[in-house]
Amino acid sequence: MISTHEDTIAGIATAPGEAGIAIIRISGNLALPVAAKIFRAKNDQPFQQIKNRVLTFGWIENRGSSLDEVLLCIMRKPHSFTAEDVVEIHCHGGIYLTQVILKLILDAGARLAGPGEFTQRAFLNGRIDLTQAEATNDIIRARSLLELDLVVNQLKGKLFQRIAAIKEQVAWVLALVNADIDFPEEDQVFAHRETVTEKLKMAKTALIRLIGSAETGMKIREGYKIVLTGKPNVGKSSILNGLLEESRAIVNQLPGTTRDTIEESCTIGGIPASLIDTAGIHTTTDTVEQEGISRALAAVEKADLVLWVIDMVNPSFENRLGERLDLSDIPMIMVLNKSDLFGPGPFSVPGELSTCRRITMSALLEKDIERLRTEIYQQISGQNQRLTEETMLTNLRQQKAAETALVFLNNATDSLEQGFGQELLAVDLAQTLQALGEIVGETTPDDMLNQIFSQFCIGK
Numbered sequence: 173m174i175s176t177h178e179d180t181i182a183g184i185a186t187a188p189g190e191a192g193i194a195i196i197r198i199s200g201n202l203a204l205p206v207a208a209k210i211f212r213a214k215n216d217q218p219f220q221q222i223k224n225r226v227l228t229f230g231w232i233e234n235r236g237s238s239l240d241e242v243l244l245c246i247m248r249k250p251h252s253f254t255a256e257d258v259v260e261i262h263c264h265g266g267i268y269l270t271q272v273i274l275k276l277i278l279d280a281g282a283r284l285a286g287p288g289e290f291t292q293r294a295f296l297n298g299r300i301d302l303t304q305a306e307a308t309n310d311i312i313r314a315r316s317l318l319e320l321d322l323v324v325n326q327l328k329g330k331l332f333q334r335i336a337a338i339k340e341q342v343a344w345v346l347a348l349v350n351a352d353i354d355f356p357e358e359d360q361v362f363a364h365r366e367t368v369t370e371k372l373k374m375a376k377t378a379l380i381r382l383i384g385s386a387e388t389g390m391k392i393r394e395g396y397k398i399v400l401t402g403k404p405n406v407g408k409s410s411i412l413n414g415l416l417e418e419s420r421a422i423v424n425q426l427p428g429t430t431r432d433t434i435e436e437s438c439t440i441g442g443i444p445a446s447l448i449d450t451a452g453i454h455t456t457t458d459t460v461e462q463e464g465i466s467r468a469l470a471a472v473e474k475a476d477l478v479l480w481v482i483d484m485v486n487p488s489f490e491n492r493l494g495e496r497l498d499l500s501d502i503p504m505i506m507v508l509n510k511s512d513l514f515g516p517g518p519f520s521v522p523g524e525l526s527t528c529r530r531i532t533m534s535a536l537l538e539k540d541i542e543r544l545r546t547e548i549y550q551q552i553s554g555q556n557q558r559l560t561e562e563t564m565l566t567n568l569r570q571q572k573a574a575e576t577a578l579v580f581l582n583n584a585t586d587s588l589e590q591g592f593g594q595e596l597l598a599v600d601l602a603q604t605l606q607a608l609g610e611i612v613g614e615t616t617p618d619d620m621l622n623q624i625f626s627q628f629c630i631g632k
């Protein structure tokens with residue numbers, strides 16, 4: 173996808189559709205001359221005199237006639253997103269209008285930008301590292317405050333710094349090992365075994381911790397899967413609707429109302445989640461219900477948290493679902509529902525389940541739904557102590573590269589322990605650095621870079 177760095181690219185940076193304004197972005201050596209051909213300032217100020225990063229009011233002109241009243245902003249290199257000359261035109265947000273202005277820009281000498289090409293240039297010009305480039309894309313897709321916080325820290329370069337700190341330790345050891353290899357005749361030993369071992373141990377601890385953050389980082393981006401399960405008619409759909417604050421699933425007094433799984437995104441105390449309502453589990457000869465139940469079981473298998481709903485008036489504590497699933501093996505909250513119908517007497521839970529986390533509630537009461545939210549939040553944050561860490565690995569690509577780095581680092585420490593030659597140690601350390609460099613884009617192969625940026629939107 174990457175073309176030469178020389179040409180000038182243009183794209184519509186805002187989402188397609190009718191809107192108050194749209195922004196068209198031009199980047200490259202010809203950005204200013206291209207814009208000068210189609211823009212006339214209201215006060216007839218010559219284009220070259222337009223100040224940096226100041227909005228200038230004017231017209232987009234096409235062969236002497238005015239097309240749209242716009243604001244134009246020039247960001248001369250290197251102080252722009254791409255580190256190239258950039259011009260932004262803020263025009264009215266008509267679908268047709270933006271296309272016409274874009275065509276004028278292309279006719280004036282720019283070329284249509286590919287997906288993510290602006291960000292790719294920012295990366296290639298050294299303005300941002302690969303984790304920051306990924307963050308610029310993720311920030312657009314963020315669905316919760318927690319995700320936003322994580323991605324903003326990544327955008328600020330905090331993940332880059334965390335990786336740089338590990339690289340620094342490894343690079344320091346490699347430099348000493350290389351000195352010993354290069355100057356064998358010297359009396360002096362550069363890479364003292366104890367210091368080197370200590371440094372690599374520190375790097376390893378930091379790397380293991382970083383890899384450990386990936387699971388939480390990716391969950392924050394994907395959302396925690398919370399599945400409602402239980403017998404028919406216990407109030408699963410009522411609870412789903414309560415948590416979503418909308419009547420999403422049909423609720424009915426007849427058992428067997430929900431037949432298919434229903435999935436909706438939401439946040440619970442700022443944690444992004446996918447809530448999944450399922451068909452009630454029971455033995456049936458109805459083939460449609462059977463299919464619904466097998467989908468319910470599949471959802472429970474993939475759940476990060478199960479809400480096992482039990483009707484207090486007609487309780488059943490059968491915790492084996494189907495043949496394979498045992499609810500007591502899955503992170504779970506037992507939800508004792510319909511407390512409003514139960515009355516004041518004591519309610520007993522079988523001894524073997526008495527240690528389960530549980531809540532007694534009525535799906536009809538808003539305050540109980542709120543208590544359930546708190547319970548869910550506590551369960552998830554208790555499971556994931558690292559939920560509020562400043563930086564985490566946030567995608568599979570980063571995780572794989574970090575794991576590769578750890579394999580080489582382990583090889584290096586093994587070589588050291590077993591007293592293998594310095595050359596072998598140097599190779600393993602260099603490969604550790606190579607893998608760490610891949611996370612931040614220093615050593616990432618071109619085809620992988622192309623693949624990453626092709627997932628971005630046009631104009632980003």
Ligand SMILES: Nc1nc2c(ncn2[C@@H]2O[C@H](COP(=O)(O)OP(=O)(O)OP(=O)(O)O)[C@@H](O)[C@H]2O)c(=O)[nH]1
Pocket residue numbers: 403404405406407408409410411422423424425426427428429430431450451452509510511512513533534535536
């Ligand atoms: N009084 C009372 N009624 C409830 C409560 N929760 C649910 N119900 C009622 O119980 C019936 C079944 O509720 P649903 O939410 O459809 O139950 P479900 O578990 O989704 O049922 P299926 O989809 O058939 O498996 C409806 O009439 C609800 O209004 C509750 O806490 N208190």
Ligand SMILES: [Mg+2]
Pocket residue numbers: 408409410421422423429430449450
């Ligand atoms: Mg239901």
